[in-house]
Amino acid sequence: MRRISLLAATILGSSLAVAVAHAQMAGHEDRLPGPVSSEAYHADPLNPKFEPPSPSSPQAPGVNAANLPDDPEIDISEVPQMVPQVSTNPAPADWPAYGRTDDQNRYSPLSQITPANVGKLKRAFVYHTGSKPAPGQANKWAAETTPIKVGDSLYTCSALNDIMRIDAATGKEIWRHNSGVKFDSIPYTAACKGVTYFTSSVVPEGQPCHNRIIASTLDMRLMALDAETGKMCEGFGFGGQINLMQGIGESVPGFVSMTTPPPVINGIVVVNHEVLDGQRRWAPSGVIRGYDAETGKFVWAWDVNNPDDHHQPAPGKHYSRGTPNSWAAMTGDNELGLVYVPTGNSAADYYSAMRSDKENAVSSSLVALDVRTGAPRWVFQTVHKDVWDYDIGSQVTKFDYPNADGTKTPALILPTKRGQTFILDRATGKPLPEFPVEERPAPSPGVIPDDSRSPTQPWSVAFPRLGFPDLKESDMWGMSPIDQLFCRIKYRKAAYVGEFTPPHLKKPWIEYPGYNGGSDWGSMAYDPKSGIVIANWNNTPMYDQLVNRAKANKLGLMSVDDPNFTPSSGGAEGNGAMSETPYGIVVTPFWNQYTGMMCNKPPYGMIEAIDIKTKKVLWQKPLGTARANGPWGLPTGLPLNIGTPNNGGSVVTAGGLIFVAAATDNQIRAIDMKTGEVVWSDVLPGGGQANPMTYEVNGKQYVAIMAGGHHFMMTPVSDALVVYALPDDVH
Amino acid sequence: MADYGRPSEIGRIATIILGALILLFGVIFLGGGAELAALGGSWYYILCGIVLTASGVLTIKGRLLGAWLFLLAWAGTLLWTIYEVGFDGWGWLPRLFGPTIILVLVLVSLPALRRRDTIRPTIRSAV
Known part of the structure; x- marks a missing residue:
């Protein structure tokens, strides 16, 4: 069939000029979960070459990247009362948190740039982070960064976690902290979504480390720096940092990583981490931990298979392995004392028979943890017994739902890769009465022996579904x-009976929606004034097949911590060994592999506005043009709005504009919120796979986007943070 | 041979190439279409493949009927497209864009085919 396809394509060379989307799949940098006792470990009987190390073996050299001592544990009563934070009620000019405020709604009250004048927007400056692949290095880059802005400075990180303070008006670097993260520590993707701004409750104003930048690294360190000078905070951990691999157990560099800004809730900084997908059933734990934001001392852990033990493991022990990990940005709630943790799957995403009941109860869920204890207060599950990699990539957005009687319910918006959007009561985790969730029949029991599928799955029936x-x-x-x-x-x-088609061994199955969403890590923007949700999403099915162990070995699939592992042995996105289970997994986009074009018709990416009061779609448009896409990866140069796969979210402003890049056409655009029309765009120096942000300094509004590109989206990698403003004579 | 002149020689070669192209489509449609039908999919490709194969062979041979058969296949494809996807532009692109380019080539080559078709008996009687 290959020859036929190529021949035919050559014959029809003249039709190449017609807009055709290059099938690029978004990058989800997922990760896998993990616990387990060593008795449950089963070596591969077929070939000892494909045996990962015993889960109880010690960590490889370099896993504790800075050779830091063990972190001491303190009681919650020793954590001081937190002073009010900038991100709780920020000045209109500021963007002090990843999603701007503690609500993480990506809404800015700035209104200098409007649909009427946005056409005059020009580049104000370009800042280079300095992080991109060196010659000869594999391209694993996708910075995905959103700077924060407080006062007159931007604070941001490079893809390899250097931390920078930049003059927000000129782009001049004020300080830079070299974090020393090595290439070997890059998991699936070198990404740093952002840093956290924290004001100390004990260090007085004017003293070093009164205001701090808290940042996490790919090599699993948590750091605190003085926001003023960039010097490490001596009062935090050991010389300003702690080792988050403590208690994780056996691992190698790049298996476990942090890519999101850790939230601080009532003085507790909470950390999650990604665990590389597809490697082995007993991958490192997906444990969630809370630390004193002042001192870095350990306060609690939530370890799924040891739910009653909130302490650090004793020396030589480790957190339960194979448990669901959480790689998306978390959202904090100071009022309710909760952190909302979006979870993924247990390790070995496509096979669920070896998961514990405790894991099944919290995977692909939103878990609200009490920040004083680390114990779950409630759990809302979006997929039961997930074997489709529908882990939650989105950060949840908090909002107050206006009830008919004039009262307000503290609520949150939970986007999913399925395109189902759940609206939950923050206090209880229950769906709001206006947004009921129905359990609908799903294909079951499936075809894999001893691994039955759930007979039902949850559907948010009132909120418009993001999907076709x-x-x-x-x-x-x-x-x-x-x-x-x-x-x-x-x-x-292929086997295909609609959404939740169960995994197959003897033939491929179509996974639709694909694991890129629906909604992925770009999350949603919400305008609290008008009650309008802005959502961009993907329409990219996947083509999956389980393979037996002998076939997996033949394909050379092995876990990243296998002594014989090479980069061709499988990764997070494509084929995976799923060692210690009966099966490996072969995953590709559902595409024509010879032309690189998706098999389904366009559009492949959409953006839409939804009124949360009326639950109506106000407008819906394809997102992204064919200019940089085409068959065999060739750019067509056409401005046709075909709708491309997209990764990265949007910003909504009081000026009536939405700013979004995300699509694989390497453009940033402004969209008129009322009509959905693109009213301005600019071609970026790299792929715009990041969430943009906006801020004001010296009376001028700026829009910033990290054009870091994305290796899996096949967009050009750059180290450019591009910042726009109106010329002085316009405003 | 001198009677036929250069223009008709070019026309002869062009119609043979065009016929070969249509035949190629026809054969691929037959092969792929048989596999698709066996898998429970659409029968369009087999049916269209039969017509295209015949069209290709006849066009190579210089028979005007080859062109008419291609027109038939194209018209059938248009009706099938409307049946399958209505008037959705993205749905029309793969189904009709390439075939329409070939349709234009067929129409352009009609005079040459007509000439070949009318002289055909002469050649045969001369042999």
């Missing part, structure tokens, strides 16, 4: 009838 109807054969696409025919055959060869 189930795929039909006639939805198959291509440049010509011949590649369309190829995709039709591929469609018919």
